[in-house]
Amino acid sequence: MTAAKVDRLIDELVAEAAPVTPLASPGYRAFAWLGTIALIGAVAIYAFADLRSLLDRYTDREGQMVLEMAAMLATGVIAIAAAFFLSIPGASRRWLAAPLPPFAAWLILSGMGCYAHLVERGAGGLEVGESGECLLFIVTTSALLAAPLFWRLSRARPIDPLPVASLGGLGIAALSAFALAFFHPFTVTFLDLAMHLAAILIVVAVMGMLNRRTLASS
């Protein structure tokens, strides 16, 4: 390509350059999306959740319940925020690792809960609870959240869509798992936890595979 070719390309780009509205900051866009979802989620939890069984499950372990749910929520919120930031060219790659500490805390705290249940119940603590339903709940809720999230993320037409979509997948799966805790009338066993993880992996993998078609800029 010679300078003349570059000049010709610039001529073409200038000719079709309509005015554009700059995107709001990624932090604001993430906050707006999360705020909307939080409102809808709060209404759904208020209307349908089984809060009594949630409290019963964590009797004498309220502190752990708060930490575990805070870790789930933090994983979801930070992963979604990271997806919005990374959708803009030039964002720090550190956003890729941002959700990992709360995600690790969530796994450790859930694992501790499963272990306590195993010690308390003996072999019964290894039973499969309602794992299939958990998986279905997380995948279905994630699918419902995926459409509005992709819609908002695609506004930025990310130049590297795979990490954006994967972080978005982790975020919505974590938020779905957080919501699940309000509808989970039994203690989580190791196999249930494995099923939750499988659901998260499914959501992240599907979001990752969908990334190019739905988000790509070129």
Place this chain on the structure above:
Amino acid sequence: MLVAAQTGDGAAYRRFLTSIVPFARAVARRRSGSDAAVDDIVQDALITLHRVRHTYQPGRPVKPWLAAIVTRRAIDSLRRHGRVARQEVSNPVAYETYADPQANRDSAADMARSLARMTQELPPGQKEAIELVKLKEMSLVEASAVSGQSIASLKVNIHRAIKRMRANLKDDER
């Protein structure tokens, strides 16, 4: 200039695009390590920049934003070339073509001999599949009727045969 360009100021947009070309070329050259790929990367980067110009936030530094776009396109270019290099085998003889068909006889004969030899080296099922479908240009249904191989077997044998012939061609080049 970019902020003015976002409002539709064509002159400012032209000045901006023209002024960033040297920077884009420098980033592309550093990332790709090849002068040959630089022009394509700069072109791709300019088109991408045009599509995502609404993501630039007024007041923020332009260079990191621009460098990220050029770097991304350089990585894509390297991957693309890597894929092509993995899938395609260079055959210098194939480029020796002349307007006069008579002049091509030697190279064509060489290629035919090379192809015949490689076909002969294939296992019987693969050899039959290649001969019927690729050399005699039969449809899969016709080839299946002639050979007795199922259509699925023919597809598998053709795939394996081409893979083996490509590997042999690579070995010949070494």
